[in-house]
Amino acid sequence: MRRAGVPTWLQVVFSSVVMGVYHGVLGAHDSVQYAISSAVLFGLVSVIFVVGRRSLPPGLVAHMMRPGRSAPCCRPIRPRPHQSG
Incomplete structure (x- = not known):
């Protein structure tokens, strides 16, 4: 998109x-x-990409660090469903 002259924003x-x-x-x-x-x-990650001189590693690290998908210690605790009986 940059090559096509589309504004950064x-x-x-x-x-x-x-x-x-x-x-x-x-x-x-x-x-x-x-x-x-x-x-x-992803808008924030895109801004990091632009500010970081269009370098991919900062965005990749930000994508990997989101809770729930990275490491078991970072997964949110979800309440157990209520069981009747």
Whole structure:
């Protein structure tokens, strides 16, 4: 997109929306709320990418550090479903 002359701010907005839709609607969660939160987080990762002179490692590290997917110690504790009986 940069080669096509698209402004940087539009690149950030476009990539965050696309990644939010992919992770929230087409991914495993199928949730509009998850899509919006993913878009915000990927927007921040996109800004890190631009500020970091378009280097991939900072964004990759940020993507790997999200809770629940990285290490077992970082997974959120979910309450057990209530069982009747």
